[in-house]
Amino acid sequence: xxxxxxxxxxxxxxxxxxxxxxxxxxxxxxxxxxxxxxxxxxxxxxxxxxxxxxxxxxxxxxxxxxxxxxxxxxxxxxxxxxxxxxxxxxxxxxxxxxxxxxxxxxxxxxxxxxxxxxxxxxxxxxxxxxxxxxxxxxxxxxxxxxxxxxxxxxxxxxxxxxxxxxxxxxxxxxxxxxxxxxxxxxxxxxxxxxxxxxxxxxxxxxxx
Numbered sequence: 001x002x003x004x005x006x007x008x009x010x011x012x013x014x015x016x017x018x019x020x021x022x023x024x025x026x027x028x029x030x031x032x033x034x035x036x037x038x039x040x041x042x043x044x045x046x047x048x049x050x051x052x053x054x055x056x057x058x059x060x061x062x063x064x065x066x067x068x069x070x071x072x073x074x075x076x077x078x079x080x081x082x083x084x085x086x087x088x089x090x091x092x093x094x095x096x097x098x099x100x101x102x103x104x105x106x107x108x109x110x111x112x113x114x115x116x117x118x119x120x121x122x123x124x125x126x127x128x129x130x131x132x133x134x135x136x137x138x139x140x141x142x143x144x145x146x147x148x149x150x151x152x153x154x155x156x157x158x159x160x161x162x163x164x165x166x167x168x169x170x171x172x173x174x175x176x177x178x179x180x181x182x183x184x185x186x187x188x189x190x191x192x193x194x195x196x197x198x199x200x201x202x203x204x205x206x207x208x
Contacts, residue, residue, distance in 0.1 A: 001136065002144040003189075004042065005158070005180040007151050008061040009034040014176055017092040021084035021118070026056045034177035034200045035064040041179070041199040043068045048143035051135060053079035053150060061177065062148035078131025081150040082124050085117025111166035121166045125156040132157055136184050154180065161189035 009031030013020045027035065038061075047069045052062035054075050062073040087095050096103045105113045111121050132147070139145050151174050159168045161182055174180065174195050181193035 001139055001141055001184050002192075003132075003136075003182045003184065004045070004047075004144050004146040005154055005182060006038065006061065006065065006146060006148045007154055007174050007176055007178050007180075008055075008057040008148060009038075009177040011057050019084045019087040019090055019092070019095060020057075021081055021088040022055070023088050024056050027060050031057070031176065032060070032064070035061040037200040038177055038179060039064045039068055042146070046143045047071060048139055048141050048145050049074060049135075050146045050148070051076055051079065052148045053077075053081060053153070055081060055150075058148050058150065062146070065146055065148065076131050076135075078127045078134075079147065079149040079153060082121070082152040083115075083117070083119040085115040087115055087118070107170075109167075110169050121152070121156060121169065124152060125160060125166060128153045128157055129160050158182075158191065158194070161191060 009027045011020065011025040011031055012028045013023070013025045015028070042065060050062050050066040050069075050071050051074050052058045054077060058079070059073060059075060066073050087099070090098070102113065102115065114120055128149070135145060135147065154174050155169055155172060156166060158172060158180060159165060172194065175197050177200060178195045178197050179193065179199070180195060183190045183192055
C-alpha cells in the first residue's frame with residue numbers, strides 16, 4: 001500500500017515562528033490555498049481513506065484533500081501534535097530568551113528534552129508509530145491512504161521508517177503542506193518522496 005504523508009498547511013503561527021503544540025490555531029488564507037493545491041494534485045489518485053490528527057489545522061487540510069474523493073476524514077488522537085507546555089503561544093525568540101538552556105537542548109538534542117507541561121519526542125514517536133501501524137493493518141489495498149498530521153509527528157515517523165531514530169530530528173525538513181510518500185511492501189516501509197512542495201509554487205513552495 002502507499003501512504004501519502006502530509007503536514008498541515010500554513011497557520012499564522014507558522015509564519016510568525018510561534019510554538020503551536022496543542023493550541024488549536026486554524027489555517028490562514030495561504031494554508032487553505034496550499035491545501036487546495038495539494039487536493040488538486042491528488043484529485044486523480046485512488047484514495048481508500050483519509051486520516052487526520054484532531055487539531056483544526058490538520059483536520060481542515062485533510063478535509064480539503066478528501067473532498068474531491070467524497071471521503072470522510074477519520075480523526076485519530078495518535079496523530080496529534082507534540083505539546084510544548086510552557087512554550088506554547090510564545091515566539092521562538094522569546095523562548096530562547098526565557099529558557100536559554102532548554103532552548104539550546106531543543107536545538108542540539110531534542111530527544112533528551114522534557115518541557116514543563118509538554119510531551120517528549122519519545123512519547124510522540126511511540127503513539128504515532130502505533131497509530132500508523134494500525135492504519136496499515138486496516139488497509140490491505142493497492143489504493144493510497146492519506147495521513148495528515150504535524151511536523152514533529154511526521155519527522156519521527158519518517159525517521160522510524162528509515163531506522164534513523166529521533167537523533168536525526170534536525171536532519172530532515174518538512175515544510176507546511178508538503179507531500180511525503182512511503183510504500184509498505186508487507187515487511188518494511190520504502191520512502192519514495194520527501195518534502196515535495198511542487199504543487200504550491202505560487203505559495204513559495206520549493207520547485208522540484
